[in-house]
Amino acid sequence: MKKEYFRYINTLFVVIPMTLIMAFVGLMRNxxxxxxxxxxxxxxxxxxxxxxxxxxxxxxxxxxKLAEKITGKS
Structure with missing residues (x-):
């Protein structure tokens, strides 16, 4: 797989479980x-x-950018 698609796939693998958990918790609470x-x-x-x-x-x-500014890394 090309490196240019890594960012999109990586983000998807972070977003899918987070939204699954959030949807489940929100639904059960409400x-x-x-x-x-x-x-x-x-x-x-x-x-x-x-x-x-x-x-x-x-x-x-x-x-x-904010984390780099706070920690002093550039």
Missing amino acids: YGFGEDWIIKFLKAWSVMLPVAYFAAFVIIPNAR
Whole structure:
């Protein structure tokens, strides 16, 4: 695999489990295990995944710059 795609795949592998956990916890907190909890979970996750994926590309570079500024690394 080309190195140019590494950033996109790496971000995806971080975002998928995080959004799965967040969707599950949010659903259980708000609704519990009702009859249709799987459908609600999939609906919530299907919205969370693309939003979090694209947000990560905005947040990660800014977070890296801020961390380098705070720690003095350049």
